Amino acid sequence: MLRQTAPGASRPLRASDRETAARPHDHRALRLWLRMLTCTQLIERRIRNELRLRFGTTLPRFDLMSQLERHPEGLKMNELSRRMMVSGGNVTGITDQLVKEGLVERVPQPSDRRAFRIRLTRTGGKAFAEMAAGHETWIVGLLSGLTRREHQDLLDLLAKVKQHAMGTTQTDD
């Protein structure tokens, strides 16, 4: 099922992406946003490709398992939804798949019969450990164009972006 070379992975990315069309008089913020989007998509695309080619999985599946790995006691559906920043219905679908594949289990909650905890199975834990190693390697490689100092600066600047965006998102409607 796995192919050695993926069209998306090897297609050269030239200088005419979304951002390139930005004109000199475009507002600085707009250019910044386009660049953020391009960077994220570039990295995300690569991760999706690798996960698919090497492990036959997808980013959302990996993301869900990643959350569970950090919480061995399990997480409720709505907690997963919030942490993954996706809708509840979406989590239901992804969880269904992982349960079917035996990577994850729904544990009933006697205290609240509407809810249950989602947990990695032993099989799921092992599978995730393998994938996580690859994942981190890819990320480190993709971001290795920056020095340690620049990593920190970028982290700090994005912290400000995040804080401000979170603030305005909930209040300003």
Add this chain to the structure above:
Amino acid sequence: MLRQTAPGASRPLRASDRETAARPHDHRALRLWLRMLTCTQLIERRIRNELRLRFGTTLPRFDLMSQLERHPEGLKMNELSRRMMVSGGNVTGITDQLVKEGLVERVPQPSDRRAFRIRLTRTGGKAFAEMAAGHETWIVGLLSGLTRREHQDLLDLLAKVKQHAMGTTQTDD
């Protein structure tokens, strides 16, 4: 059809997002990536919501029209695909919709009967101008937590990320 408040827009975003679970020993690059992803999703979600609520459209539709607005002579399908960083089949679908709505037109190319140019119609141009104004306002607002100096620093750092990620994406398979 438009509701005054969207569930997604008003749902408070608390401190337990994807990134929060990152542990101290997680690699710096990994934390940086998670934060990039969170920031982008935060802003993108807001833009999608606004486009839907105020203009009844979607981000990909807006994105396609935005490319055309910058190229009044029109763009071929594969050019749109490359600039938007999405697959060709995807562009076909979005273009079909916009054509049906009269916002965009396919102009045959006598020189190559396989291809044509996609152009904004007059109606499309007017519609886009309205949306673009709102779009820029939202972006400027969302990024207004940073000073002009910080905007520039962030832009520079992301330029390095972009360049490095583009480089490795095509070679390292």
Add this chain to the structure above:
DNA sequence: CCAGAATGCTTTAAGCCTATTCTATTCAGA
């Protein structure tokens, strides 16, 4: 106790997106 509100999760319908395959056309070389 009990009715109505709130909560946890699922379902549904519709749109986005990709990889892959297909068709029509153009190009390149014998």
Add this chain to the structure above:
DNA sequence: TCTGAATAGAATAGGCTTAAAGCATTCTGG
């Protein structure tokens, strides 16, 4: 000229995602 490769775009199948609506359970205040 003619044939095979390359290119432009469309069609298809499958997965992700959302908003909205639905179902069951729990909570709350009278």
